[in-house]
Amino acid sequence: MEIYNNHKRLFGAAIILFIVLTMFAAILPALNEEKNSSPLPGSKAPTADETAGKGIFIREGCIACHTQQVRNVDMDKMWGSRPGIAADYARIKRIDIWRNTAMLMGSERTGPDLTNIGVRQSSQDWHLLHLYNPRSVVEQSIMPAYSWLFEVKDYAFPGDVVLHVPDEYRKGITGQIVATKEALQLVAYLKSLKQVSLPDGKPTPIFLYDKNSKEAGTKKTSAASKVSEPQFDGAALYATNCQSCHQGNGEGLAGAFPPLKGSKVVLDDNPEVQITIIMKGYNGRVSEGYGVMTPVGTNNNLKPEEVAAIINHERSNWGNNSKQVTVDEVKKIITGFKTDNSKTAKK
Ligand code: HEC
Numbered sequence: 001m002e003i004y005n006n007h008k009r010l011f012g013a014a015i016i017l018f019i020v021l022t023m024f025a026a027i028l029p030a031l032n033e034e035k036n037s038s039p040l041p042g043s044k045a046p047t048a049d050e051t052a053g054k055g056i057f058i059r060e061g062c063i064a065c066h067t068q069q070v071r072n073v074d075m076d077k078m079w080g081s082r083p084g085i086a087a088d089y090a091r092i093k094r095i096d097i098w099r100n101t102a103m104l105m106g107s108e109r110t111g112p113d114l115t116n117i118g119v120r121q122s123s124q125d126w127h128l129l130h131l132y133n134p135r136s137v138v139e140q141s142i143m144p145a146y147s148w149l150f151e152v153k154d155y156a157f158p159g160d161v162v163l164h165v166p167d168e169y170r171k172g173i174t175g176q177i178v179a180t181k182e183a184l185q186l187v188a189y190l191k192s193l194k195q196v197s198l199p200d201g202k203p204t205p206i207f208l209y210d211k212n213s214k215e216a217g218t219k220k221t222s223a224a225s226k227v228s229e230p231q232f233d234g235a236a237l238y239a240t241n242c243q244s245c246h247q248g249n250g251e252g253l254a255g256a257f258p259p260l261k262g263s264k265v266v267l268d269d270n271p272e273v274q275i276t277i278i279m280k281g282y283n284g285r286v287s288e289g290y291g292v293m294t295p296v297g298t299n300n301n302l303k304p305e306e307v308a309a310i311i312n313h314e315r316s317n318w319g320n321n322s323k324q325v326t327v328d329e330v331k332k333i334i335t336g337f338k339t340d341n342s343k344t345a346k347k
């Protein structure tokens with residue numbers, strides 16, 4: 001054949017073949033990959049403190065007990081609003097040329113998944129107390145205390161973040177317990193861990209193997225069909241949304257989180273302030289030494305039905321006994337916020 005006698009053609013043909021193969025085997029897949037795993041529009045690049053905090057997370061071995069991945073299986077539903085995708089990790093870069101990219105997806109889940117902890121728990125006060133001694137906020141916790149991220153000082157200097165540690169966890173320390181820069185960086189990192197919603201047009205992956213839908217399917221013809229409205233369990237909702245700060249006994253933590261037991265706000269027949277606090281957060285009592293309450297209801301996407309169930313739980317427990325609220329009352333007040341966003345909770 002002519003091509004074998006003409007070295008230019010032979011060489012040209014080999015080059016073209018090589019380019020075409022490279023296109024299909026490497027360049028096009030890489031472009032596609034880049035398109036699918038570029039950072040999501042709503043995500044933010046980590047700040048210097050957050051990056052330093054990630055280093056402390058690695059150094060302290062938090063990954064031994066905490067994952068950062070929401071798998072697309074039903075049991076992971078509680079850790080995020082959707083299953084994780086590659087793009088969620090796109091901002092994770094290698095630290096320097098010597099060290100590889102630190103993927104902190106983890107494989108052990110002794111403690112909760114932290115993919116969305118910045119949304120679930122956005123209070124710096126809570127995170128600091130929890131790191132100082134997890135038992136001080138979560139009585140049953142088996143997480144180790146990271147007390148070396150704090151120092152004891154005779155006096156707090158301006159700008160110091162002082163912890164209001166309950167007496168039984170102070171172990172006789174009389175000075176001020178102050179967060180070190182490292183503790184603040186670690187908390188900044190934890191607070192930055194948030195799932196970002198997907199842009200329009202990007203298909204949202206779904207959670208597979210939904211246990212409830214299977215059950216509902218089989219029960220449809222039997223007793224379940226009689227239950228017309230879903231039931232909202234106030235005690236369970238309180239436990240997931242409020243208990244970490246206000247505690248299971250409603251007594252809060254002295255100096256950090258106020259009691260709801262006997263609280264004027266909770267006992268008030270008019271639920272407006274209480275609903276505003278849940279949906280918009282609260283800072284009216286900072287001067288008394290309490291921290292700031294984050295807008296827990298909005299962060300956790302609580303529905304009016306859920307807010308009503310929580311409020312009624314608070315109003316009928318721990319010796320509290322005040323007027324129950326209806327879902328309609330809650331709905332009316334929450335709709336009011338949407339038209340008047342400037343209003344914040346005042347005492
Ligand atoms: C021995 C296992 C273990 C280690 C190590 C550990 N944790 Fe935990 N962590 C837990 C457990 C168990 C819980 C659930 C109980 C609680 O809230 O304290 C938890 C809870 C948490 C929570 C609250 C999660 C939520 O959904 O409320 C955060 C935040 C957290 N850990 C951060 C850390 C950080 C940061 C480190 C490293 C400095 C760390 N953990 C190390 C076991 C661990």
Ligand code: HEC
Pocket residue numbers: 122123126238241242243244245246256257258259260263264265266274277278282283284285286287290291292293294296297310
């Ligand atoms: C991250 C911790 C945290 C979580 C979670 C939290 N709160 Fe609070 N809450 C606070 C703090 C701190 C204050 C005091 C705010 C201030 O200083 O003004 C407060 C104040 C309140 C008050 C006012 C009490 C009074 O007598 O002044 C109510 C009512 C309340 N919270 C209800 C709730 C409910 C209901 C939930 C769950 C949906 C909840 N909180 C979740 C930290 C929290």
